[in-house]
Amino acid sequence: MLTLKKYxxxxxxxxxxxxxxxxxxxxxxxxxxxxxxxxxKVWLRQNDNYQEDKEHYLxxxxxxxxxxxxxxxxxxxxxxLDVITTKFVYFYDFDPRLTETVDAFNLKYRNKLPALKTTHxxxxxxxxxxxxxxxxxxxxxxxxxxxLEPNDYKSCYKIARAYYDLSYTYFILGDIxxxxxxxxxxxxxxxxxxxxxxxxxxxxxYINIYKANGSFEKAISSANEAIKVFKEEGNTxxxxxxxxxxxxxxxxxxxxxxxxNYIHTTYKEYLDSKFDSDxxxxxxxxxxxxxxxxxxxxxxxxxxxxRIRPVAARNxxxxxxxxxxxxxxxxxxxxxVKNCNTSYIEKALPNLLANENYERANLFYTVLLEKAIxxxxxxxxxxxxxxxxxxxxxxxxxxxxxxxxxxxxxYETKEKEQKIQLQHETISKxxxxxxxxxxxxIASILSVFIYxxxxxxxxxxxxxxxxxxxxxxxxxxxxxxxxxIASDLHDSVSHELLALKNSFEVNxxxxxxxxxxxxxxxxxxxxxxxxxxxxxxxxxxxxxxxxERIENTHQFMISSEFNYQSSLSSEKELQVYRIVQxxxxxxxxxxxxxxxxxxxxxxxxxxxxxxxxxxxGFNVExxxxxxxAFGLHNIIERSKAIGGISVISxxxxxxxxxxxxxx
Numbered sequence: 001m002l003t004l005k006k007y008x009x010x011x012x013x014x015x016x017x018x019x020x021x022x023x024x025x026x027x028x029x030x031x032x033x034x035x036x037x038x039x040x041k042v043w044l045r046q047n048d049n050y051q052e053d054k055e056h057y058l059x060x061x062x063x064x065x066x067x068x069x070x071x072x073x074x075x076x077x078x079x080x081l082d083v084i085t086t087k088f089v090y091f092y093d094f095d096p097r098l099t100e101t102v103d104a105f106n107l108k109y110r111n112k113l114p115a116l117k118t119t120h121x122x123x124x125x126x127x128x129x130x131x132x133x134x135x136x137x138x139x140x141x142x143x144x145x146x147x148l149e150p151n152d153y154k155s156c157y158k159i160a161r162a163y164y165d166l167s168y169t170y171f172i173l174g175d176i177x178x179x180x181x182x183x184x185x186x187x188x189x190x191x192x193x194x195x196x197x198x199x200x201x202x203x204x205x206y207i208n209i210y211k212a213n214g215s216f217e218k219a220i221s222s223a224n225e226a227i228k229v230f231k232e233e234g235n236t237x238x239x240x241x242x243x244x245x246x247x248x249x250x251x252x253x254x255x256x257x258x259x260x261n262y263i264h265t266t267y268k269e270y271l272d273s274k275f276d277s278d279x280x281x282x283x284x285x286x287x288x289x290x291x292x293x294x295x296x297x298x299x300x301x302x303x304x305x306x307r308i309r310p311v312a313a314r315n316x317x318x319x320x321x322x323x324x325x326x327x328x329x330x331x332x333x334x335x336x337v338k339n340c341n342t343s344y345i346e347k348a349l350p351n352l353l354a355n356e357n358y359e360r361a362n363l364f365y366t367v368l369l370e371k372a373i374x375x376x377x378x379x380x381x382x383x384x385x386x387x388x389x390x391x392x393x394x395x396x397x398x399x400x401x402x403x404x405x406x407x408x409x410x411y412e413t414k415e416k417e418q419k420i421q422l423q424h425e426t427i428s429k430x431x432x433x434x435x436x437x438x439x440x441x442i443a444s445i446l447s448v449f450i451y452x453x454x455x456x457x458x459x460x461x462x463x464x465x466x467x468x469x470x471x472x473x474x475x476x477x478x479x480x481x482x483x484x485i486a487s488d489l490h491d492s493v494s495h496e497l498l499a500l501k502n503s504f505e506v507n508x509x510x511x512x513x514x515x516x517x518x519x520x521x522x523x524x525x526x527x528x529x530x531x532x533x534x535x536x537x538x539x540x541x542x543x544x545x546x547x548e549r550i551e552n553t554h555q556f557m558i559s560s561e562f563n564y565q566s567s568l569s570s571e572k573e574l575q576v577y578r579i580v581q582x583x584x585x586x587x588x589x590x591x592x593x594x595x596x597x598x599x600x601x602x603x604x605x606x607x608x609x610x611x612x613x614x615x616x617g618f619n620v621e622x623x624x625x626x627x628x629a630f631g632l633h634n635i636i637e638r639s640k641a642i643g644g645i646s647v648i649s650x651x652x653x654x655x656x657x658x659x660x661x662x663x
Contacts, residue, residue, distance in 0.1 A: 029153040029193050040064050045083055050091070051276060058097065065101070074109045075117065081105060082120040089127045092279050092317035099128065116155040119145045123162065130165075131318050133351055135172050142166040146185070153193050160189035160198050167205045176212050183209065197238070200229040204238075207245045211252045214459065219249045236275050240266070244283045251287075260291040267304075278311050282320045286327045293334045301331055322348060322364075329367050337374040342367065353391075362391040379630070382637060538566055539573040543580060543598065554588055561599040567663065568607065572642040576600075576609060576659075579638050583611040583657055586631045591615025591655060609644075609659040617650040635659075 040060065043049055050057045061084055068077035081102070088098055102124050110118050126141035142162050150156035163186035170179035183205045190198035203222040210219035223246035230239040243266045250259035267288040270280060285308045292301035305328065312324040325344045332340035345364045353361055369384035534542050540562045547558045568576070580598060587593050593615030601608045623629050632648065635657065639646040644661040 029150065029156045031153045031193065041080060041083070044080065045087075047087070050087060054093075058095070062101075069109070074112050077105070077109070078113055078117055078120075085120050085124040089124060091277075092131065092315065092320060094128050094131055094317065099124075115148055116151060119148065119155070119158045119162070123158070123165075126162075126165065130169065133318065135169055139166065139169045139173070142169060146182075150189070150192075156189055156193050157195065157198065160186050160193070160195070163189060164198075164201055164205060168208065171205070171208045171212065176209060179205070179209055196229065197233055197235060200226050201238070204242060204245055207249060211249060214456070216249065216253045216255075219252075220246065223249060236273065237277060237280065240270055240273075240275070240277075240280050240284065244280075244287070247287050256294060259287070260294060263287040263291050278315055279317075279320065281311055282308055282315070282324060286323050289327045290330060293330055296334075298331070298335055301334075305331055326364060326367050330370065333367070333371045333374055337371060340371065342371055362388055365391060379634070379637070534574060534577070535570050539568070539576060540564055540566075540600070542577055543600075546577070546581065546584075547598070550584060550588070556588060556593075557595040558584070559595070559597045561597070561601070564600045564602045564607065567602060568642075568661070572661075575638045575642045579609065579635050579659065580611060582631050582634050582638075587611075587613045587615060587655075590618070593654065605663060607661045607663070609657075609661070611657040612654065614654045617652050617655055620648050620650050 041064070044057070044061055044064070061080070065077055065080055065084075068074075068080065084098065085102060088095065102121060106121050110121060122141045122144045126138045126145075129135075129141065130138035142165050145162035146159060146166060148155070148159060150159050163182045167179045167183035167186060170176075170182055183202055186205075187199060187202045190202065203226040206222040207219050207226075210216075210222060223242055226242035227239060227246065230236075230242055243262075247259055247263050247266065250256075250262060263284070267284050270284055285304050289301045289304050292298075292304065308324065308327075312321060315321070325348075329340060329342050329345055333342075345367055349361060349364055365384050365388040369381060369388055372378075372380035372384055543562070544560070547560060550556055551558060566573075584596065584598075587596055591613050593613040596611065596613040599608075599610045601610075620632075624632055635648075636646050639659050639661075642661060644659045647658045649656050649658075
């Protein structure tokens with residue numbers, strides 16, 4: 001439930017907004033007409049000059065910039081550096097030469113100027129670290145900017161933009177509450193300069209916030225509002241970026257058909273517009289490729305991939321390289337899964353997870369999951385499915401989702417309240433009404449909170465149930481396949497060999513002996529694939545047969561204690577059998593043990609399976625983290641699939657595996 005502290009925070013925001021209205025004459029900053037600039041600076045502001053010839057553009061900039069420094073015009077040098085860094089960030093171009101220039105200015109000249117005149121330095125560093133997936137470092141640079149208070153239109157715009165970027169950074173880190181708070185502050189500062197596009201940009205962040213909170217309708221509504229305003233303002237770049245975000249909403253909520261139809265329309269609209277932006281082309285092409293592959297249109301996907309290949313090659317942004325590699329991997333998986341190369345994605349994942357970039361990590365796990373499914377690598381598919389769910393869920397703490405949804409709703413109401421406040425000449429006549437509305441609003445949230453809580457709990461339960469069912473289905477499918485092979489070997493091949501044996505005369509002793517050996521081998525294979533008559537004789541008898549075979553084959557002593565009343569289903573009993581089979585195999589191969597004990601004890605509440613050996617033991621934690629722990633992970637996953645909890649302990653005196661299955 002929402003705490004008193006959070007209610008106080010919401011009310012404080014309302015009070016702060018009222019205080020700002022009391023000082024209305026100081027609240028807004030008016031945009032002033034800038035003084036006439038020299039021709040070189042005007043030329044450097046033009047995007048076309050950068051896009052036409054980047055090398056010439058940089059040459060002109062460095063000559064102009066160094067002249068300002070030589071004349072000790074540090075403020076003018078800072079201003080032109082502001083223009084250039086803003087432009088390069090816009091194009092996601094983090095050219096090392098520009099980075100060196102920013103580093104030098106930061107060390108030598110920044111302290112000679114007021115902090116508000118050099119915020120572009122922190123903005124450049126923040127975006128650079130963000131592009132390198134160092135999201136936490138990026139957050140710290142944005143916080144440096146937001147710690148300042150504006151004194152004119154331009155500084156207020158930059159602080160509003162920093163809060164906007166900070167909101168998205170918090171979203172990536174999975175802190176939705178701070179993301180909402182930063183986004184609302186971005187709105188407040190945007191209101192202070194009456195910048196319509198900055199205000200509507202807040203909707204772009206709310207798209208992600210509503211996605212994390214599971215609110216499809218509100219996410220789509222925010223996207224549509226942004227698309228509408230950017231189209232009216234003629235802002236082509238943000239117009240298509242808003243459409244790109246709308247596609248992400250469809251994808252996030254699993255509305256594949258809607259997403260595919262929308263991206264096809266948007267992609268064609270972008271190509272027809274002749275608007276030249278590498279970033280937009282890469283973004284929209286990634287979704288277009290994904291949609292085409294989903295529709296099995298690999299040839300069309302190859303055309304789109306070839307179109308962006310040279311764009312990705314010349315783009316210095318690591319973020320867009322990651323997206324391009326994901327699109328390329330999806331195509332290769334669809335086209336030739338056996339030879340597809342996902343090494344780039346696998347190498348990038350540890351860094352993404354270390355920096356808590358859950359959004360891109362989720363994208364990469366989805367790609368690897370698709371590869372595992374296509375290759376029928378069921379164990380990997382289970383692992384990547386869980387990681388995909390985990391990273392997706394990390395974008396918002398599940399326990400706080402409803403609280404964040406309430407906060408988002410409150411901020412929406414606050415936006416409307418601000419617009420109402422602007423229509424009144426004095427604040428004194430509105431104080432009582434505003435507080436009354438706030439109290440009514442809080443009461444209304446409390447009245448619907450239980451409903452939202454139940455809905456969310458049901459959704460979380462279904463998601464958990466689906467995850468468990470997916471794991472169970474994978475294991476069942478594997479067992480069905482083993483059973484089929486066992487049946488074929490036992491009923492077909494074995495019978496054929498018997499017939500062959502009987503067709504020869506009795507004096508063919510050597511031939512008979514060889515055929516007997518083949519039959520015994522096939523029967524052994526059959527037993528390993530699926531215990532014969534398991535469904536008829538049950539778990540305990542099957543285990544006793546297994547123990548007898550192991551003792552005869554490996555000269556290994558196994559004692560047993562079975563106090564079990566067959567209370568599990570046949571499917572779950574088979575998983576218990578497989579767990580014992582896997583554990584004993586590991587003991588014989590690795591433990592250097594001379595004896596083991598297997599026990600199954602059933603009580604009124606639970607069933608406990610214990611497997612103990614007197615081997616040399618091992619480091620459980622290190623082994624589980626290594627690449628050679630398939631057997632242990634197999635035991636753990638099978639335990640989870642039947643609702644059990646597994647505990648593995650080991651020392652130099654031996655190893656003990658305990659699995660408890662609640663009834």
